Amino acid sequence: xxxxxxxxxxxxxxxxxxxxxxxxxxxxxxxxxxxxxxxxxxxxxxxxxxxxxxxxxxxxxxxxxxxxxxxxxxxxxxxxxxxxxxxxxxxxxxxxxxxxxxxxxxxxxxxxxxxxxxxxxxxxxxxxxxxxxxxxxxxxxxxxxxxxxxxxxxxxxxxxxxxxxxxxxxxxxxxxxxxxxxxxxxxxxxxxxxxxxxxxxxxxxxxxxxxxxxxxxxxxxxxxxxxxxxxxxxxxxxxxxxxxxxxxxxxxxxxxxxxxxxxxxxxxxxxxxxxxxxxxxxxxxxxxxxxxxxxxxxxxxxxxxxxxxxxxxxxxxxxxxxxxxxxxxxxxxxxxxxxxxxxxxxxxxxxxxxxxxxxxxxxxxxxxxxxxxxxxxxxxxxxxxxxxxxxxxxxxxxxxxx
Numbered sequence: 001x002x003x004x005x006x007x008x009x010x011x012x013x014x015x016x017x018x019x020x021x022x023x024x025x026x027x028x029x030x031x032x033x034x035x036x037x038x039x040x041x042x043x044x045x046x047x048x049x050x051x052x053x054x055x056x057x058x059x060x061x062x063x064x065x066x067x068x069x070x071x072x073x074x075x076x077x078x079x080x081x082x083x084x085x086x087x088x089x090x091x092x093x094x095x096x097x098x099x100x101x102x103x104x105x106x107x108x109x110x111x112x113x114x115x116x117x118x119x120x121x122x123x124x125x126x127x128x129x130x131x132x133x134x135x136x137x138x139x140x141x142x143x144x145x146x147x148x149x150x151x152x153x154x155x156x157x158x159x160x161x162x163x164x165x166x167x168x169x170x171x172x173x174x175x176x177x178x179x180x181x182x183x184x185x186x187x188x189x190x191x192x193x194x195x196x197x198x199x200x201x202x203x204x205x206x207x208x209x210x211x212x213x214x215x216x217x218x219x220x221x222x223x224x225x226x227x228x229x230x231x232x233x234x235x236x237x238x239x240x241x242x243x244x245x246x247x248x249x250x251x252x253x254x255x256x257x258x259x260x261x262x263x264x265x266x267x268x269x270x271x272x273x274x275x276x277x278x279x280x281x282x283x284x285x286x287x288x289x290x291x292x293x294x295x296x297x298x299x300x301x302x303x304x305x306x307x308x309x310x311x312x313x314x315x316x317x318x319x320x321x322x323x324x325x326x327x328x329x330x331x332x333x334x335x336x337x338x339x340x341x342x343x344x345x346x347x348x349x350x351x352x353x354x355x356x357x358x359x360x361x362x363x364x365x366x367x368x369x370x371x372x373x374x375x376x377x378x379x380x381x382x383x384x385x386x387x388x389x390x391x392x393x394x395x396x397x398x399x400x401x402x
Contacts, residue, residue: 053077075342082344088118088158089333089347097164098343101335111167112174113196114140115217115249116159117303117327124154124162126178127301128216128247130196138191142247142301143181143374150175160345168193181374201225203233210397211238212390215259218251218305223258230262240293240397242390243309246323246377250304253332253351257282260312265289269312272332272349280349293400294319295393298366300374303327310364311353320396321366323389330360368392 057073075094082092103109113133119125126144129136149165173192200222203213211233260269266286273279296310296319307326313319332349352358370389
């Protein structure tokens with residue numbers, strides 16, 4: 001009896017789709033994804049759209065003059081729904097894109113080794129090249145705007161779609177057409193893809209007793225790297241710490257919180273607020289704090305998690321912030337696995353610094369603004385003596401450690 005009932009329902013749906021009609025079945029047919037019910041037919045308006053979608057898919061498959069892949073059509077429909085939100089950080093990942101994303105957060109991937117972000121015009125722009133990467137060797141610098149990938153215009157595509165086009169198999173090449181910032185110059189760069197092994201933390205001793213620690217991104221492995229480098233610096237009896245998050249595009253909020261928990265006393269680190277007004281506070285437990293003078297370096301490429309990091313230390317007077325105003329990405333995304341090899345990312349809330357600052361579109365203003373030529377640090381012949389922002393941080397440390 002049960003099988004006959006569902007067969008009858010299926011026939012009704014097929015007939016409705018064939019006639020591009022709408023439907024409303026009163027007795028609660030459900031459509032599930034994994035173990036979640038996502039649509040019930042008592043929602044007649046949603047049901048009408050589902051019928052329309054299936055009808056149009058069927059029309060394309062039957063009428064288009066070439067064969068089309070059903071899964072490609074459905075993935076495209078889902079992707080279009082995410083794009084319709086109008087938020088560049090809300091995106092759908094097909095199986096290939098989601099696999100690449102998961103590879104990257106595990107610490108390695110095949111690509112050209114540049115971190116990219118969205119500028120104020122929502123154009124995909126180089127934030128920073130990874131040291132010794134193919135992208136750096138090809139001469140890409142922060143601020144380079146990517147216009148084409150292998151001759152295909154990428155203007156209007158979201159960040160993840162462009163990244164997926166740039167990535168590829170090891171040993172293959174990709175041609176990027178870029179617009180260099182503050183010039184009318186359009187450059188073409190042919191770059192051979194390599195396996196990129198991500199290292200997010202480096203450190204050294206400057207001026208004999210000042211620890212200098214750079215964090216290039218906040219990923220799942222960053223916290224462990226940070227602990228190792230900080231412990232190594234402290235074992236050398238440093239008198240102060242400079243943390244460099246310039247051109248750090250962000251990453252995982254939990255990682256930032258765990259790192260700040262090592263540096264700050266008991267305090268709110270960040271809180272988020274969703275559209276319903278619900279707030280979630282993330283705090284340092286106060287069990288440990290770094291009892292040393294600190295300076296944090298930021299610039300226009302410091303975004304998202306980097307801004308949480310700098311904002312928390314600034315609001316609590318735990319560090320002096322030096323450089324230029326940060327990027328200004330103050331929204332939080334939730335990444336989810338759809339359970340079928342695909343995934344999706346949705347902007348779910350805004351974040352606020354301990355003093356209640358929402359810096360989305362505004363950025364973190366440094367305590368001491370020091371301008372520096374963009375991309376200078378990534379030039380092959382760069383000398384640390386040219387780094388005016390770092391030199392200013394060292395001056396501040398000198399005054400605090402006398």
